[in-house]
Amino acid sequence: MGVLQLVAKRLGLGAVTLLVVSIIIFGAVELLPGDLAQQILGQAATPETVKAMREELGLDRPAPVRYVEWLGGALQGDFGTSLANKRSVAEQLGPRFTNTLFLAALAAAFSVPISIVLGVLAALYRESVFDRIANVATLTSISSPEFFLGYILILFLSVQNPIFPSISSVSADMPFDERVYVTLLPAITLTLVVIAHMMRMTRAAIIALLASPYIEMARLKGEPRWKVIAVHALPNALAPIINVVALNLAYLITGVVLVEIVFVYPGVGQLLVDSVTKRDFPVVQACCLVFAATYILLNLTADVGAILSNPRLRHPK
Amino acid sequence: MSDQNDARKSLLLKIRGLRIEGRADEKWFEIVHGVDLDLHRGEVMGLIGESGAGKSTIGLAAMGFTRDGCRISAGSIEFDGMELTSSPEEDLRMLRGARIAYVAQSAAASFNPAHKLIDQHTAAPVQHRIKTRKESEADAMELYRRLRLPNPDEIGFRYPHQVSGGQLQRAMTAMAMSCRPDLIIFDEPTTALDVTTQIEVLAAIRDIVDQFDTAALYITHDLAVVAQMADRIKVLLKGDEVEEADTRSMLANPKEDYTKSLWAVRSFQRQQKPPAEAGETPVISVNGVSASYGPVKVLENVSFDIHRGRTVAVVGESGSGKSTAARCITGLLPPTQGDIRHNGQVLPASFRNRSKDQLRQAQMIYQMADTALNPKKRIGEIIGRPVAFYRGLRGADLKKRVDELLDQIELEPSQYYHRVPSELSGGQKQRVGIARALAAEPEFIICDEVTSALDQLVAEGILKLLDRLQEDLNLAYMFITHDLATVRSIADEVVVMKEGQVVEAGPKDEMFKPPHHEYTDLLLSSVPEMDPDWLDGLLEQRGVDNIGEAARK
Numbered sequence: 001m002g003v004l005q006l007v008a009k010r011l012g013l014g015a016v017t018l019l020v021v022s023i024i025i026f027g028a029v030e031l032l033p034g035d036l037a038q039q040i041l042g043q044a045a046t047p048e049t050v051k052a053m054r055e056e057l058g059l060d061r062p063a064p065v066r067y068v069e070w071l072g073g074a075l076q077g078d079f080g081t082s083l084a085n086k087r088s089v090a091e092q093l094g095p096r097f098t099n100t101l102f103l104a105a106l107a108a109a110f111s112v113p114i115s116i117v118l119g120v121l122a123a124l125y126r127e128s129v130f131d132r133i134a135n136v137a138t139l140t141s142i143s144s145p146e147f148f149l150g151y152i153l154i155l156f157l158s159v160q161n162p163i164f165p166s167i168s169s170v171s172a173d174m175p176f177d178e179r180v181y182v183t184l185l186p187a188i189t190l191t192l193v194v195i196a197h198m199m200r201m202t203r204a205a206i207i208a209l210l211a212s213p214y215i216e217m218a219r220l221k222g223e224p225r226w227k228v229i230a231v232h233a234l235p236n237a238l239a240p241i242i243n244v245v246a247l248n249l250a251y252l253i254t255g256v257v258l259v260e261i262v263f264v265y266p267g268v269g270q271l272l273v274d275s276v277t278k279r280d281f282p283v284v285q286a287c288c289l290v291f292a293a294t295y296i297l298l299n300l301t302a303d304v305g306a307i308l309s310n311p312r313l314r315h316p317k
Numbered sequence: 318m319s320d321q322n323d324a325r326k327s328l329l330l331k332i333r334g335l336r337i338e339g340r341a342d343e344k345w346f347e348i349v350h351g352v353d354l355d356l357h358r359g360e361v362m363g364l365i366g367e368s369g370a371g372k373s374t375i376g377l378a379a380m381g382f383t384r385d386g387c388r389i390s391a392g393s394i395e396f397d398g399m400e401l402t403s404s405p406e407e408d409l410r411m412l413r414g415a416r417i418a419y420v421a422q423s424a425a426a427s428f429n430p431a432h433k434l435i436d437q438h439t440a441a442p443v444q445h446r447i448k449t450r451k452e453s454e455a456d457a458m459e460l461y462r463r464l465r466l467p468n469p470d471e472i473g474f475r476y477p478h479q480v481s482g483g484q485l486q487r488a489m490t491a492m493a494m495s496c497r498p499d500l501i502i503f504d505e506p507t508t509a510l511d512v513t514t515q516i517e518v519l520a521a522i523r524d525i526v527d528q529f530d531t532a533a534l535y536i537t538h539d540l541a542v543v544a545q546m547a548d549r550i551k552v553l554l555k556g557d558e559v560e561e562a563d564t565r566s567m568l569a570n571p572k573e574d575y576t577k578s579l580w581a582v583r584s585f586q587r588q589q590k591p592p593a594e595a596g597e598t599p600v601i602s603v604n605g606v607s608a609s610y611g612p613v614k615v616l617e618n619v620s621f622d623i624h625r626g627r628t629v630a631v632v633g634e635s636g637s638g639k640s641t642a643a644r645c646i647t648g649l650l651p652p653t654q655g656d657i658r659h660n661g662q663v664l665p666a667s668f669r670n671r672s673k674d675q676l677r678q679a680q681m682i683y684q685m686a687d688t689a690l691n692p693k694k695r696i697g698e699i700i701g702r703p704v705a706f707y708r709g710l711r712g713a714d715l716k717k718r719v720d721e722l723l724d725q726i727e728l729e730p731s732q733y734y735h736r737v738p739s740e741l742s743g744g745q746k747q748r749v750g751i752a753r754a755l756a757a758e759p760e761f762i763i764c765d766e767v768t769s770a771l772d773q774l775v776a777e778g779i780l781k782l783l784d785r786l787q788e789d790l791n792l793a794y795m796f797i798t799h800d801l802a803t804v805r806s807i808a809d810e811v812v813v814m815k816e817g818q819v820v821e822a823g824p825k826d827e828m829f830k831p832p833h834h835e836y837t838d839l840l841l842s843s844v845p846e847m848d849p850d851w852l853d854g855l856l857e858q859r860g861v862d863n864i865g866e867a868a869r870k
Contacts, residue, residue, distance in 0.1 A: 211385070213426040220380060221414035221441040221492075235431035311431055311476045 003313050007304050014300040021292040022074070026067045029281050039279055040083060070285070079286035084278045089286045092271065097290060099170055100260075100267035103183055104252035107190035111252075112245055115195045119202025119241075124229045126207060138196030150189045150262035157185060168263040186263040190256065194248040201244040205237035212236075239306035246302030253298075254291045329499055329532050330356040330379055335392035337374050337383065337556075349374055349556040351392065358499065359530040363547030363564070365537055365579075367772035368743070370553040372536045376502040379534060380417045381409040397499065414441035418493035420522075422505040424485035428477035435473030438492045447496050460491035463528065464521045482635075483514035487521050494525060501526070503535045507542060511634040511799060512843040519545055519845075520856060538772060540579060541845035544568055545852040552576050564849050578774065580847075586806045587784050589825050593624035598661045600625050600761050600793040601646060601679070605655035608645050615641045616817045618655070623761065626787060628794040630808035630825075632801065632840065638817040639797045643763045646795070647679050659761075677707050680754035684766035686746035690738040696723075696749055697734040703756040722752040725789075726782060744775035751782065761793045768803055780807050801844045805829065813837045 037053035038045045054060050058069075073080060079089035118138070122131045141149065158166040168182045206229060209215060218232040257269035264270075268287055275283035307313055337349040349371040356362050364372045378389060381401035394401040396417065401409060413419075418441075421427035429437060438457045442448040448456065454473070461469035464487040477485060486506055493501050506522065507515040523546060526533050535546045543550055543564075550567045552559040552575070560573045571577050593599070599622035608616040616638045623629045631639045644650040646657050648668030657664045659678055665671050683689035690699055701719045704710050710718055720730040726748040738746055747767060754762050764783065768776035784807060786792060798804060804811060804825070811828040813821040813836065821834040833841065845851060 213421055213423060214429040216384070217419065217421055217427040218429065218440075219413070220377075220382060220419040221444070222410045222412065223414070223440060223444055224410065227444075232429050232431075236429070312478050315476050315479060 002316065003307060006307050006313065010300055010303045010307070014296050018293055018296050021296070022071055022289060023067070025285055025288045025292065026063075026070060029285055030063055032281075036279075036281065074286070074289060079289075080282040082275075082280050082283050084275070084280040084283075089282050092283065093268065093286055093290065095172060096266060096268045096271045099265065100253060100256060100269065102170075102179070103186055103190070103256065103260075103265060103267060104249065106180065106183055106187040107194070107252050108249055110187065111191040111195050111198065111248070114191070115198035116202050116241065116245075118195070119199040120206065120229055120234060122199065122203040123206035123210075123233070124226060126203070131203075134199065138199050141192040142194075142196035145258075146189055146193045147258045147262050149192050150186065150259055153185050153189055154262075166263070168265045170266065183265070186256075186259050186265055189259050189262075190252055194251060198241075198244050198248055202237070202241050205240040206233045209233045209236055235309070238309035242305040242309065243302045246298045246305070250295045250298040253294045327358055328355060329358045329360075329397055330354065330534075331393075331395040332375075332379065333393045333395075335375065335378060335394060336390045337371070337378060338388055338390045339374075340386045340388075345388075345390075347390070347556065348387070349378075352553070352556070352558050354379075354551065356500070356532055356534065358532055360549065361526060361533045361535055361547045363535045363537065363543035363550040364553060365540060365543050365550060366553035366559075367538060367774065369555060371556040372538075372553055373504050375553075376504050376534050376536050377419075379500070379502060380413055380419060382413070411445065414498075415445040415447060415496045416498050417500045417502065418496065418498040420486075420489050420493045420501060420503045420506050423509045424489040424506075425477065425482055425509070427489065428485060430477055433474055433476055434480065434488050434492075438473060438488070438495055441492075442495050445496060453495060457491060457495065460494055460525075461488065463525060464488075464491055465517070466491075481514075483510055483518055486510060486514075486518045490518075490522055490525060494529065494531075497529060498531065500532045500534070503533055503537075503546075505537050508537065508539070512801070512845075513634060513839060515542075515845070516843050516852070516855070519852060522546070523852070539845070541847050541851070544847055544849045545845060552579070568847060568849065590627060590809050592810075592824055593627065597624060599623055599658075600660060601795070602658040602661075603642065603646065603655070604658060606642070606645050606652040606657065607654040608641055608650055608652045610650075614817065616645065616652070619814075619817070619819055620655075621812045621819060621822055623793045623795055625760070625793055626791045627809045628787065628796050628807055629810045629812060630796040630798060630804040631812045631814060632798060632804055633814035634799060634840075636816075637814040639799075639814055640765060641817075642814070643681070643765060643795065643797060646763065647681060648676075673707060677757045678759050679761055679763065680757050680759040681763045681765060682747070682750045682754050682767050684770055686743060686750045686770070687738070689750055690746055690753075692738050694737070695734070696728075696736050696738070696741075699738075699749060700752045700756050703753060707757050718756075722756055725755060725786065726752045728752075742775075743771055744778060747771060747775075747779055748782065751779075751786070755786065755790075759792070761795070763795045763797065765797045766799070767796075769798065769800060776803075783807070801841060813840065 037050045037057060037059060041049055041053055058066060070080065077090050079093065081087065082089050082092060118134050122134050125131055154166045158164050164185045165182055166185070168186055170179055170182055174182075210233060215228060215232055218228045223232070256267060257273060259265070260267045260269040261273065268290065272284065272287040275287065332352060332354040334351045334353065335349055336347055336351050338345040339348045340346075352371070352375060354362070354375070364375065366372050374383070374387065377383060378394060379396070381394065381404060383389060389402050392402070396412070399408075399412070401412075428434065435454060435457055439450050439453040442453040442456075443450050457473050458469050461472055466472050466484055466487055472480065472484070472488070480488065490506070503522065507518050510518060519542065525531075535543060537543050547564050549561060549563050551561040552567075552573070554575055559575050560567075560571070562572075567576070568580070571580055601623045603619055603621050606616055606619045607614070619638070619642055621629065621631075631642065633639050641650060645652050648664065648666065648671055651666035656666070659675065664675055668676060697716070697719055700722050701715055704715055704718050704722075708718070719734070723730040723733060728745060728748055733741070733745075738749070741749065750767075767783075768779055771779060780803065783794065787794065796803070796808060808825045811823065811825050812819055813828070813834065815836050821828070821837050828837065829841070831838070842855065
């Protein structure tokens, strides 16, 4: 099977997964106890008003019909209107999602290169003092909850030494450098959380290859140690590394809820938490769908990356 | 080759009292017990012995290298006046690839799959600043040409998986030559190859070593191969030297008993049984079977019969469809055409549709006993599982039956019942594989290259055991192998396969006598013989351009 076919197959599978997830999200909201109209009306709920509200929300029609409508809208970027403030969901979600992506990209820009370099160095100097310190340090950071790390960073970097703002309020018209500056603390927090996983996987993937005959061959050709690791082991260890990087990138986007709240960062996580408290279901559904799509897309990228990193598939006989 | 240049021969490698230790279970064990070795410039020395003799370990030590978990504990290794055991790693690194090069057993595994051949070829010369990248590339093409690789100007720009095994092995020899080293360590360079491919690699290696007057340590367990390649032979056993002499006198006149036993090993031969009577229903009958993996056709109209108490050897090179035929018989790969009959009854094509009794009839013994036995299970459990599955025995009855089976394979039950596979030697593991097949009480066993991973003496033990079991239990064997010596010793009938088809079949005595089908002839004549002049004779007869892959077309 050629690369294109393999990639096309993965993309098709991704689309199917997304469809299944959309059904689950819609179904889960549908299954929530209580009547949506009644809850919105609260005290003012009389049988008549509830009926009118149900008609207004379209809840009197069967669920499959509403699902198809919702999905059809979502595909065109229309996620319905918010129950809380009657504004379009897409309008609220758009800028928030951009903010979240910005934070994730900033964190990734730090964490991915750092962790791969650390992983390669740890493999190169395995069992050395450097290896142990890197291991202990990254394990410590991954073992601490992110809100705790966030508060520690606030304590040291904005309270005791006022270098960074403790509240990361960004707005759309902010210049890029200022935006980076205010987003730096949450980005560092996230970096500390994801770095251990990626670094340890890089180290393990490389070390697993060190016993292979082609690594021995490279050593017996008199190539220096760093070259053996970086030129001979790393390219063959790419598939697992790409996978763990993609998994962590997905986490950076979907797992940031706590960090966004600690730093009062206006991202999707904040929006999701607010909407859940307000029982604003169209927004919750939209957030979940966006998160799911991100997750699937990143895993898809990892799969495609792993396929492309395999020379047997890139260069067929 | 050795005599004419005696005058300018100086000592290149001098090893004295070399002791190497390996680490296992938190303890150091000595695996090489004080070996001496002298190698002169331009000389080829063959190191032979069974696995565990320390051949490869000594070969690597000659580069000042030990694998992880090994260390040089005593002795000296002097290469061209430089003491390697006490040299700093950086100095050794400058030596490796530049002045001493290594050719590994499996070129397929030893070329990095992520880089093109040419990039791997030029790495050492560029690293050691011996040639520029451009010079080295041009040199690579020249070497590829001398090694008679097809498309020498283009082949280097391929990835390893795009090149065949025999070509890769020659490309690796070219890579070893890239810095024109003084010494090359050849570590079983042809063991993983088919006989017809082996010849071209042997011829290429010998040629290039002669052309550049390179010294070499040629490590192998195959006596016939070493007879073609080496000026002198050193025999090793369990980390000790047994004896050393020049090739001809070693072959003609071995002194030590162990060497004699190595030389005599191909003597086991059992009488060919008379062919089955006409009209007798065969135990297994393969009937016009075709099969494919997806769109790739691998078997085409294959037919042969296997009779009770007989051994049918299926021979051919890798990719000829031998193992696929076995997969069709066991039902792992349902044929696209034709059928498999057991005692005249057609078996369901897929193993999923076969009854327990039908499944029981076709058992397998595998090439790699290491991977075919579950490393976490005890021997008693491994053999007991099919006994319980097929016979439904439990408790004391089960134990009794397993003990019987262990007795049959000549392993003492009380001693081996509770061991795990890692506590057994290679030959013992293969015996357990045999017992597991016997546990189902089959009429028919498929032996897939069962002796190819074993040393010759151990392999002979396994062949004798299989032969005795055949006598006792009237078993039918399908013996898949590429080793014609094994065929000579154990087969009643021979089926020769090539590219998914049966090219010739018949009783063994007829098959080994001319006239043959030309492919059978090619296979037979490609098997190295103990005669040191065999390769020369063959090259003369066939011509250098008509061996290996070229000859197969």
